[in-house]
Amino acid sequence: MxxxxxxxxxxxxxxxxxxxxxxxxxxxxxxxxxxxxxxMSTLRAARTIWNGCNGRVSNLSMQKLLYLSHMLELGAGRDGLVSQNFEAWDYGPVEPGLYHYLKAYGSNYIPDVFSSSAYDENDPEYESISEVIRQLGDVPASKLVAITHWEEGAWSKHYIPGMRRVTIPDEDILEEYNLRAKGA
Known part of the structure; x- marks a missing residue:
């Protein structure tokens, strides 16, 4: 250090x-x-999301797209996409390290600030991120917030109004994936 x-x-x-x-x-x-x-492996995933959205993504949308991509990774039996746990914040799941890295851009589109390379099309992580971008990349941030606020989901289980640093365990994100896959 x-x-x-x-x-x-x-x-x-x-x-x-x-x-x-x-x-x-x-x-x-x-x-x-x-x-x-x-x-952070989080930056590599964020770069991939940013590229997939052609740079037209805010911090809020980035957080939700990252969360949903992470969920797909866990559902595929892999380790996920982030180096730090998601937390249950007011506007849904947040990866705090990435949030703090991007917060200066507010609700504006994030400029190209990612030093890491994107996942390659041959990387399994790319498939999860691409699927989320294909289905939700053009969805407004408010709709992404509503999706991640699902009452059966991991965020809802851990959210305490006004509190930060409330971790959302990967086990609960995987449980949310399984419930969504069943059509709950």
Whole structure:
């Protein structure tokens, strides 16, 4: 961690998580202590979503499209797309590291700020993201919020009005996938 901090950049701490911004396009996330920092796999998924939406995506829409893509990944028996758990915020599931990385853009479309490459068409993650983009990429953010606020879903189980840092466990996201797959 000392090497990263010595390199300069803005550092923000969120509980045990930290973000280091070094330059306009880099976001590194890691854990306090002796663990090695790692580049977020979340940024690779976000880049893929951004590309699939031709750059016409806000932070709010990005969060919901990422959540739904993550859900498909879990439903396919894979590890998911994010390095940090989703949390239950007022407007639905949020990956907090990505939110803080993109919050400066407000409700505007996000510019090309992703330093990581997108998933390749041969990557299994690409399939999940592409399916979500195909079905929901043009849907307004308000509709995506309504989809992720499903009363049987993982967000509803964990949401406490006005609270942040309420984790949505992947097990509950997978349960939501299974319920949606059954047509509940």
């Amino acid at each position: 000392e090497r990263l901090l010595a390199a300069g950049g803005l550092t923000q701490f969120y509980g045990k998580m930290f973000l280091i911004y070094s330059g306009a396009n880099t976001c590194i996330i890691g854990y306090d202590g002796n663990q090695e920092a790692k580049v």
